[in-house]
Amino acid sequence: MFQEISQSSIPAFFGKRRPAPLRTCRLDTETRQVVLHVVGTFLKANLYRSAPPSSKFFSVKCTSTVQYSISPSPQETSHLAPIPLSGNSVLLISMSRASQYENDSKLSVQYYGQNKDLLGKAVLHLTAVEISLDVDADRDGIVEKNNPNKGSWKWGPNGHGAILLVNCDSERTYGKKPDAEQDYISKVSDLKDMSAMVLRTRGPAKLPEGYKLTMHISQGDAESVRVFRSRSSDVVNNTMSKLYNYFVKDYPLVLSSEVLSQEVPYLGGVAEMRFYVEGLRFPDKDFDGLISINLSLLEPICTGLPETPIFTDKVVFRVAPWIMTPNTLQPVEVFVCSTRDNYQFLKGMRNLVAKSGYKLKICHESVNRGDRWMQDELEFGYIDSPHHRFPVVLDSPRDGDLRDFPYDELLGPDFGYVTRVAHKKDVSSLDSFGNLEVSPPVSVNGKNYPMGRIIIGVAFPTATKGRNMTKVVQDFLWAQKVQEPIALFSDWLLVGHVDEFMTFVPAPDRKHFRLLLASPDAGYKLFRGLKNYGHGEARLFEGLKDEKPRTVDDILDDDHLQAENNYVQSCIDWNRDVLKRELGLDDEDIIDLPILFKLVEDEDTGEYRAVAYYPDMVNMIVLGKNLGIPKPFGPKVNGRCALEAEMCSLMEGLGLSCTFIDDFASYHKLLGEVHCGSNVLREPFNFKWWNLEM
Structure with missing residues (x-):
């Protein structure tokens, strides 16, 4: 009518x-x-x-x-x-x-x-x-219906847009590989690593003849995403869905790099069809992290001619970045290696970790094959979304004898793995992850970095030659966006790692942390004070096997050593200025530690580069308020090491407790220290990365 x-x-x-x-x-x-x-x-x-x-x-x-x-x-x-x-x-x-x-x-x-x-x-x-293709565009963990902002992405607390995790963990414990490397769902538990997407329809029992729905992605996005469908959700409130969920065959692949477009059923009446979207790769130089998925309604023209799209709904996801955790976050588990010669180091670490109340994971020699540098092989981080988060280890391209540990021992259910492969000729010592750190949260000239800033070491900006962190790793770090990197000058060091001259510790005031910097000037000031008080004959390295003791007077009379440390101090001061500028620090936010260096010849280049003269106290492990510090074997005054006393005085003012660990023979002599030989998995930030103002 x-x-x-x-x-x-x-x-x-x-x-x-x-x-x-x-x-x-x-x-x-x-x-x-x-x-x-x-x-x-x-x-x-x-x-x-x-x-x-x-x-x-x-x-x-x-x-x-x-x-x-x-x-x-x-x-x-x-x-x-x-x-x-x-x-x-x-x-x-x-x-x-x-x-x-x-x-x-x-x-x-x-x-x-x-x-x-x-x-x-x-x-x-x-x-x-x-017809509505829906995602969690308001980031509350619920797939709401037809959010007007579902087709775009915006940063900030008032932003919008759905979030996608890279499915880089492994539900399998035997013959394992990252789940993203297989184009099927092996266990239903894998679905929690994916983002839900719902197709909601309402209408007659069937579409008019020839009309159909199709889901599609672009060729460019296909390398970064897969979409699976749940057959068990084909009927709203299906009482059998829980039973069906036990069968992985009920999650057919819809879209992939091989299938860019596929018809999806129209169910009729009031219906919901659930999809699971899987991220396959992290943001990088060639991928901004944004992915679009489209659903189109196709209209028939006549037999033999292609259908015409008459309606398209689009949703946009951003792949969650890999996020590093600074020393100020709560530890979860400490990782160290056991070797035939590091008994004293392990004893000290066991005591420290037990006192601190955290778990200790020891990688035995059958796995590490004599490679003790746990910090250099890997860096812990995590990925996060409104519906799920889990830790992800970044595997360094150094590929020492510990190279299998991140994959074989850490990759598993809800523990992800990512690496960047570089040409062997491009990899240097600066690609070990003692050269990769992150600051606590900072504010710089009105710009907030609530998740801190990544810190790497490179060659001096004006150098025509020198070692640098390999480009594929730098590109990866920059592409994550949420912890904008800072490049420091570290090529002056023989090993070349930023953790040899800097670290961060928690503090109760100011910015809630302090930057600790190695300082030859502070070292000489301490030794001159000892001499002035009549302790010039006090000896360093006393009692150490195969190590010739040196007196305070010996050090102060060594003009060549003084000149070398003047050079080192100039290098550290250059970095100090960069850190103050890039992290918004004042001098009151920085503590200088009394550490001396010496220059040795680099066998590969013939150039002279710096190593720590005695155990490098800045190269420490931070476990809450407990610090594990390389035992410096400094000059003793009234039976106590003057370097340890100075360190305790500086740290105890911040409410921090110092434990000195003997790493001299097993680490220091091999050009590393406590931090180089350990690693810490930490709790993630409370702050959600998608709330960052960009």
Whole structure:
């Protein structure tokens, strides 16, 4: 049954937060048109183009389920009177709710001649459906219906956009590999590492003949994402879904690098179809982390010709970045290696970790094969989303004898793995992760870094040659965005790691941390004070096997050593200025530690570079308020090491407890210290990375 509808009775559709999609619809006075309409969109029909020759007027009738408006708005005296037809007369058609049956709504346009005689009639048979491809665009862990911001991504606490985890853990414990490397779901537990996406539809039991739904991604995005479908959610509130979830065959692959487009079922009635979106790779130089997934409704033209998309819904995800954890975050587990010669070191570490109340994981020699440098092989971080998070280890390209440990021992359920492969010729000592640190949260010139800033060491900016962290690792770190890196000058060191001259410790005041810097000047100041108080004969290295003791006087009288330390101090001061500028620090935020260096010849280049003269106390492990510090074997005054006493005095003012660990023979002599030989898995930030203002 048709009824006349006046212009004033048309609901206002253009007040929505996002523009309603508009598509052109043909009118035909010779053949009835069957049209599938998507609720929330508009059909636009050019009235003049479809009018019979000599048409001067038109009128519109429709069923009550259809709304329309006419442009330009007619100056009618009665809503029953024919409307003058002009060359730009346009009809906008919409339906506000889904149809119960196919073709249950109609709209007709009658065309009249000069004398109001009927010349022709165009009829549209309309079926309305609701289609919404939905994601967790407001980041609350719930896939809401048709969020107006689901098709874009915005940073910040008032931002929007869905988040995707890289599925880089392994549900398998035997023959394991990262889950992202297999194009099927081996265990239903793997679904929690993916982001939910829901296709919601409402309409008749089936679509008109030839219409279909298809999901598709671009070739560029296909390398970064996979989509699986859950058959068990094909019926809303299906009581059997829990049972079906035990069968992985109920999660067929929909989209991948091999399948860019695939038809998905239209279920009829009120229905939801659940999909699981899997991230395959982290942001990097060639990937900004944004991924779009599209759902299109296709309209048939005729047999043998391709269908035409008449409606597309789009959702956007951002892949979660890999995030490092600074010393100020709570420890979870400490990792060290056991070797045939590091008994004293292990004894000290066991006592420290037990006192601190954390777990200790010892990598035995059958796994480490004599490689003791746990810090250099890997860096702990994590990934986070509103629905799930887990730790992820970044494996260094150094590939020493510990190279299998991150993959074989750490990769597992809810423990991810990522690495960057570099050409062997490009890898140097600066690619070990003692050369990769991160600051606590800072604010710099009004810009907040609530997750701190990554710190790496490189060659001096003006150097024509020198060692650098390999480009693939630097590109990866920069691409994560949330912890904007700072490059320091570390190539002056023989090993070349930033942890040889700096670290961070928690503090109760100011910025809630202090930057600790190695300082030859502080070392000489301490030794001169000892001499002035009559302790010039006090000896360093006393009692150490195969180590010749040296007195305070010996050190102060060594002009060559003084010159070398003047050079080292200038290098550290250059970095000090960079850190103050890039982290927004004042001198009160920095503590200088009394540490001396010496220059030795680099066998590979013949150049002279610095190593610590005695155990490098800045190269420590931070476990809450407990510090594990290399035992310096400094000059003793009244039975106590003067270097240890100074260190305790500086740290205890911050409420920190110092434990000195003997690493002299097993680490210091091999050009490393406590931090180099250990690693700490820490709790993640409370701050959510997607709330960062960019």
